[in-house]
Amino acid sequence: MRTVGLLTLALLACGTVVHAIIASETRQQFFSPKLSHRVYRTDMPAETAGVTAQFASPVDAAIKLATSTYQLKTSEMVVRNFYTSKDTGISHVYLRQKFAGRDIDNADMNVNIGPAGNVISFGSTFLPASHVADIALTATDLANVEAVSAQDAVNSLLVHLGLPKAEAPLPVVSQVDGTNASDSPIVVTGVPGSVDPATELTKTYMITDEGQLQPVWSLALRTADDWVQGHVSRTDGSVVSLVSWKSRATYNVYSKDHPSPAAGDRDLVVDPANSGASPNGWHGMSDGTVYTDTRGNNVVATENQSGDYEWDGKTRPDGGETLEFSFPLDLSQDPSTYSDAAVVNTFYWNNLLHDVYYQYGFTEDAGNFQEENFGKGGKDQDSVQAFAQSGDGTNNAWFMTPPDGQRGTMSMFVFTITDPKRDGDLEADVIIHEYTHGLSNRLTGGPANSNCLNSLEAGGMGEGWSDIMAVLFQLKSTDTHDTNYAIGPYVSGAPGGLRRNLYSTSATTNPSTYSDLNDPSNQEVHNIGELWAEMLYEVVWAMIDQAGFESDIYNAASTAGNTLTMRYIINGMKLQPCNPTFITARDAILQAEQQITEGNYKCTLWNAFAKRGLGVGASAQQSSYTSSTEVPEGC
The missing domain is CATH 3.10.450 (Nuclear Transport Factor 2; Chain: A,)
Structure with a gap:
């Protein structure tokens, strides 16, 4: 007998990076000190x-x-x-x-x-210790000043975010960790604008642009439409750093074979869960509970037409005792009329992405998204919370990635730029793009650190990884080196999709090179992402041309070009430093190739990167980017 259990979805306070499928109006400037000693x-x-x-x-x-x-x-x-x-x-x-x-x-x-x-x-x-010693006295003096209280720090961050201050003293509910109470985290309640019941503040340090140590309060704040980690100076109350964790992108669904209405009709997919990645299936929990709606260990999906991100009273389509998730869909009608079908499609793709990425190393100990980790490492209680048809925005999508142990949040919007409106929940590449932000943020810098793609260049590369993974999932055996790909052709109503250029191996169709980073128009994360994804698209086809194509995307053991490329990219994320650049991420991919295929495809990768200007001599000096088509000797 199947029973419906209650999966607790309390939103926990913590520190996230925000990425969206397309550029949106920036209400907030997110920044972090630039470290010259990287x-x-x-x-x-x-x-x-x-x-x-x-x-x-x-x-x-x-x-x-x-x-x-x-x-x-x-x-x-x-x-x-x-x-x-x-x-x-x-x-x-x-x-x-x-x-x-x-x-x-x-x-x-x-x-x-x-x-x-x-x-x-x-x-x-x-x-280095010598540098710390030089600044230790100053830092100690600053630490002893403690001019800014925990409430002052909260209010400073609230003002910076454009939210009202807390006028009355905030209740302190905890200050007990450690032997020295002054070093313990402080937990306060009632923070204005916060959707979490409690907010924790910790005394830490940040390295400034000048290489000094700044004593700060570290705190995470989740509002109705964002989740940020702020660092507020303990000496003058200024906001030293601000990072957003939000990444603005039987089942009858638009499957891999037909990933959107633009590619064909829905498919009836039977028992798609991978037992290695999801041992209890997509609806079961280890206590024997089997949810009959769109809930499970990897994701909980619900409609959010009200745009309030509350779970109670929302629609979660129910498949009944037989778990049959097939709901009406009439694309000539407003998306609100087919919300059940939209939720199922989002639930399906989130689970599929979880299971596929698991094969390539995004496992429990690497920080993947699961409610239960089955004792395999990492922190649990962090399944994805996926909101379909969110009513608080249009023409976009986003994903918030807090550190391991706190639930990622996906929000999918309806696109109003077509008539009739089109739902992002029905376009796989939009969902893949958003979920992949969770992958790149959890793997870069380790699962406990969600702040390692917060520089402009690294943030742009996050957008690029999301695009190229969306392409990799949709490649077909009939595609060739000359096949071009768009992102979001269905929701945009345009064959070229949401990007300025198609992803292509043709320099005429897509002329992007590394030195295009010098163009002021490319000093924006999505435009940077297009440049990075285009370079990776060259890598994809160079690898397929040499090593062939694998139709089964689950087969991470395949030696085909597309699956090897996915392995290189994902392992490169693990190898690269916090806030990577095009050059350091390239080097990490090359290093992953060396470890996985022992240099057999080293020259293949170098030639692909060099074609787009990221060859041996590529350099970035004082924000000036120089292309190079040079490859190593022997290539």
Whole structure:
């Protein structure tokens, strides 16, 4: 007998990055200090590359590398995450630097250790001990000032966000962690504009643009339409950093074969859940509960025509005891008339993406989205909350990615630029684009850190990864090197879709090159994303032309070009440093290829990147980008 259980969906306070399918009006400036001392090393010296041989675990090796490189004590860092990718055997260790016992929130180090125990690369924004010593006295003096209270910090952030201040003192419900109460997180309630019952503030540090340590309050605030992490100075109350975690993109559905109404009719898909990724199916929980509506371990999907993001009283289509999710759909009518079909389509694609990405290494310990993790690592209670036909916006979509253990949120909108209106819930590439923001944000910098794609260039690359994954999911065996792809052709009502150019291997159809980053019009995340996705599109076809095509996207063990490319890209996300650039992300993809296919396709990748100006000599100096078509010797 199937029973319907109640899956608690309380929204938890924490710190998220926001990405949308297209550019939208920016009400808020999101920013973070630019760190000039950022390091990414793949050319490891022999004495460093072999450092792990002396140690019992990758964590020990990573700490040794950090202490020896920066002359730090082990007490001056903390392990934020550690896992070994089953796909490559590479271990990924993520460290955070500490000062005076408190985190430096933008001092991160990721160390990648090969199966043989050798350090293959690391990325870092750590400060060396000598530099910390030079500024320690100043930082200590500043820390002792403590001129800004927790309530002052909350109000400063609220004002910056354009929200009303808390006039009365905020009730403090917790300040108990640690032996020193002054170092404990402070939890307050009743924050104006917050949809969470409680907000936690922690005393930490940030490295400023000038390389100094700024004592700050760190707090996350979730409002009705955003989820941000702010850092507020403890000395003058200014907002030092602000990062948004919102990423603005039997089942009768638009499946992979027909991913939108523009590609054909819906398909009746039977038992699509992958048992390895979803052992209880898409509706079952480990306690025996089987939901008969659009709920399960990976995602909970509901309509949100009111636009209030509340779960109670909303429509969740019910498939009954037989779990048959087939609902009427008349595209000539307003989308509100077929909300059940829209919710089912969004539920289907979120689950499919969960299961496919699982094959490629987006597993529990890597920070994937699951309510229960079955003891396989990572933090649970973070299934995706997917809202279909959200009434608080149009012509867009977004995804919010908080750290592991807190639920990602997807919001899909209706597009009003066509007549009749068209629903983004029915176009797979829009859903894939949005969900992939969760993938890239959880993998870059480790699942505990959602702030590693917050620079302009890195944020743009997040948009590019989302686009190229949408393409990879839709490639067909009949496609060729000369096939072009659009993003959002159905919802836009235009064959060219939502982007300025089609993704194409033709320099006439799409002339993008690396140096186009110099164009002021490209200093916007979606336009940057188009440039990055076009480079990856060249990689996709260079790989398919050489290694062939795999029709089964689940088959991550395939040696075909499209599946290998997906493995390279996803493992590159794990290998690259926090806030990567085109160059460091390229190098991470090349490094992933070396680990997965031992350099067999090194020249294939280099030639593809070089075609679009990201060759060996490509450089970025003082925001001036220089293209290069040079490839390594031997290629």
